[in-house]
Amino acid sequence: MKRVYVNEEWCLGCHLCEYNCAFANSGLSDMVLALKGKPLYPRIHVEEGRKISYAVSCRHCDDPLCVKSCIAGALSKKDGVIQIDKDKCVSCYTCILVCPYGALSPGETGVMQKCELCLTNSFGEPACVQGCPNRAIVYEERGDTV
Amino acid sequence: MTKYVIAGNGIAAAGCIEGIRSRDKDGEITVISEEKHPVYCRPLISYYLEGKTDLQRMAYRSGDFYEKNGCRVLYGRKALKIEKDSKEIELDGGTRIPYDRLCIAAGSAPFVPPFAGLETVESKYSFMTLDDALELEQAVTKESRVLIIGAGLIGLKCAEGLLDRAGNITVCDLADRILSSILDTECAAFMQKHLEEKGIRFCLNDSAASFDGNRAIMKSGAVVEFDVLVLSVGVRPNISLLAGCGGQTNRGIVVDGRMRTSVPDIFAAGDCTEGPDASTGENRVLAILPNACMQGFTAGINMAGGESLFDNAIPMNSIGFFGMHAMTAGSYDGELYEERTETSLKRLFTKDDLLKGFILIGCNERAGIYTSLIREKTPLSSIDFDMLKKAATTAAFPPESRRKMFGGER
Numbered sequence: 292m293k294r295v296y297v298n299e300e301w302c303l304g305c306h307l308c309e310y311n312c313a314f315a316n317s318g319l320s321d322m323v324l325a326l327k328g329k330p331l332y333p334r335i336h337v338e339e340g341r342k343i344s345y346a347v348s349c350r351h352c353d354d355p356l357c358v359k360s361c362i363a364g365a366l367s368k369k370d371g372v373i374q375i376d377k378d379k380c381v382s383c384y385t386c387i388l389v390c391p392y393g394a395l396s397p398g399e400t401g402v403m404q405k406c407e408l409c410l411t412n413s414f415g416e417p418a419c420v421q422g423c424p425n426r427a428i429v430y431e432e433r434g435d436t437v
Numbered sequence: 438m439t440k441y442v443i444a445g446n447g448i449a450a451a452g453c454i455e456g457i458r459s460r461d462k463d464g465e466i467t468v469i470s471e472e473k474h475p476v477y478c479r480p481l482i483s484y485y486l487e488g489k490t491d492l493q494r495m496a497y498r499s500g501d502f503y504e505k506n507g508c509r510v511l512y513g514r515k516a517l518k519i520e521k522d523s524k525e526i527e528l529d530g531g532t533r534i535p536y537d538r539l540c541i542a543a544g545s546a547p548f549v550p551p552f553a554g555l556e557t558v559e560s561k562y563s564f565m566t567l568d569d570a571l572e573l574e575q576a577v578t579k580e581s582r583v584l585i586i587g588a589g590l591i592g593l594k595c596a597e598g599l600l601d602r603a604g605n606i607t608v609c610d611l612a613d614r615i616l617s618s619i620l621d622t623e624c625a626a627f628m629q630k631h632l633e634e635k636g637i638r639f640c641l642n643d644s645a646a647s648f649d650g651n652r653a654i655m656k657s658g659a660v661v662e663f664d665v666l667v668l669s670v671g672v673r674p675n676i677s678l679l680a681g682c683g684g685q686t687n688r689g690i691v692v693d694g695r696m697r698t699s700v701p702d703i704f705a706a707g708d709c710t711e712g713p714d715a716s717t718g719e720n721r722v723l724a725i726l727p728n729a730c731m732q733g734f735t736a737g738i739n740m741a742g743g744e745s746l747f748d749n750a751i752p753m754n755s756i757g758f759f760g761m762h763a764m765t766a767g768s769y770d771g772e773l774y775e776e777r778t779e780t781s782l783k784r785l786f787t788k789d790d791l792l793k794g795f796i797l798i799g800c801n802e803r804a805g806i807y808t809s810l811i812r813e814k815t816p817l818s819s820i821d822f823d824m825l826k827k828a829a830t831t832a833a834f835p836p837e838s839r840r841k842m843f844g845g846e847r
Contacts, residue, residue, distance in 0.1 A: 340832025
C-alpha cells in the first residue's frame with residue numbers, strides 16, 4: 292500500500308512538513324489563522340542528527356505494537372491505515388512507550404494523535420508530501436512491509 | 438470443524454479470537470465469561486471513576502465483535518475443571534464442553550492477606566474489575582474517608598480515580614516506597630511528592646495489622662479510621678484450571694513462545710501465565726495489557742494450526758497520575774545514566790553493551806525508541822548512544838537502519 296517515505300539525502304530540515312501537517316489537521320481554511328502565534332501540534336516531526344535531517348511519521352506497521360498495546364482499544368488498523376479513536380483515548384501514553392519510531396504524541400487537547408495519511412481531512416495527498424519543497428517526502432507504493 | 442474453547446473473556450481472550458480468525462474462519466469458538474460484560478478495557482476502571490471515560494467507550498471491541506467473529510459467549514459461567522483425556526472443560530452446574538484446542542485466559546485475582554478482623558469491615562472492596570469500580574462508585578461519597586491498602590499500580594490508580602469523589606484518601610504499604618514493583622527509591626520519592634501535592638496521604642513502611650469495624654490498627658500501632666476500605670495488596674495468576682489437570686504451573690501457568698502449556702492442545706495467555714522476560718532471560722509473570730493482547734493473538738494463531746512466536750516480552754509500564762507520567766521498561770541493572778530537572782527524572786541502565794532498562798518521569802517523548810533498544814537487544818556500540826541517551830531519536834541509528842525504518846528498504 293501507499294505510505295509516506297522520506298529520502299533523507301533530500302531533506303533540507305526546513306520543518307515545513309510540520310507546519311503543513313498542523314494546518315491540514317486544524318480544520319481551518321486559513322493557514323495564518325490556524326497556526327500564527329499558537330503552539331504547533333504536527334503529526335510528523337523532523338529528526339535532526341549529525342549532518343542529517345529527515346521527517347518521521349507513522350509507518351502503519353504490519354504488526355503494529357501501538358494497536359496491540361493500547362489499553363483503551365482506541366487504536367485500530369483499517370485498510371492498512373492505523374487510526375485513533377480520540378473519544379476512546381485516555382492519554383495513558385502506552386503507545387508512546389511502545390512505538391519504535393516515536394510517531395505518536397499528544398495533541399492540543401492531550402489526547403494522542405498520529406499520522407492518518409490525511410485521509411480524515413480534506414487535503415487529498417498527504418499535506419507533508421504536497422508541501423515538501425525538495426520532494427524529500429513522497430507518498431508511494433514501495434512494495435515493502437515494515 | 439475445529440472446536441475452540443477460551444476460558445476467560447478479557448484482553449487475552451479477544452486477542453485469541455482475532456488470532457484464531459486470522460487463520461480459521463469456520464471453527465466453533467466458545468468463550469466462557471465469568472464476568473457478565475463483553476470484553477472491556479480493564480485498566481480503564483480508574484479512568485471511569487475519574488470521569489475520563491464511560492461504560493460505552495470502555496468497550497475494548499465494537500458491539501458486534503463476538504457476532505462478527507462467530508463466537509458463542511457464555512456469560513456468568515465459571516470454568517471449574519479440565520478433563521484433559523476426554524478433552525472437555527467442566528463449568529459450574531456440571532455442563533461439560535468438549536474442545537479440540539483450549540486457551541486458558543483466566544487472568545488473575547486479588548490477593549487478600551489474612552488480616553485479623555477483616556470480616557468486621559462492612560465497606561471493603563477490591564479494585565480489579567468493572568463491577569468493583571461500579572460498587573466503589575456507589576460506596577464513596579464526598580464525605581468518605583478512604584483507606585487503600587497497597588501503594589502499587591492498582592492502589593494508586595484507584596486513589597487517583599477516587600480523589601475527587603472522596604473526602605480524603607490514605608494509602609499505606611509495607612514497602613518503603615510507592616510503586617515498588619516499577620520504581621526505584623528516588624523515582625518513587627519523586628512521584629510520591631507529586632501525589633502528596635495533589636492531596637493523597639501515605640503511610641509507608643506500615644500496613645494494617647488488624648481491623649475493627651471502621652478502624653485499621655496498623656503494624657506501627659497507629660490507628661487509621663476509614664469509611665471505605667480498598668484492598669490492593671497484589672494479584673495472583675489464576676492457575677487452578679491447568680494445575681488441576683496436572684499441567685506445569687509455577688507462580689503462573691508456564692507457557693512457551695507459542696503460548697503452549699505442558700498439556701497437549703491447551704494454550705494459555707495473559708495475566709495467568711508466566712513466560713520468559715526477554716530483558717533478563719528469566720521466567721516471570723508479566724501481567725500487562727500489551728502482553729495479554731499479543732499472547733492471546735499468538736495463542737490463537739497456533740491453535741488454528743499456524744506458526745506464531747512471541748518471544749520478546751519485556752516488563753513495561755506507562756502510568757500517569759494527575760498529568761505526570763512515569764514510563765518504565767526492562768530491568769534496572771547496570772550502569773546508571775541520569776538527568777534530572779525540577780519536573781522530570783530520567784534514568785537509563787546499561788550493561789554489556791545493551792540498554793537494560795529505564796525509568797522516565799515527566800520526560801516521555803519518543804520513549805518507544807528506548808523500549809525497542811531493550812526489546813531488540815540492539816548493541817549500543819552500533820548506534821550513537823551518546824546522542825540517544827540525551828534524547829530518544831532514531832537519528833542516532835546508522836544510515837542503513839534508518840533506510841530500513843523509513844525508506845522502505847528491507
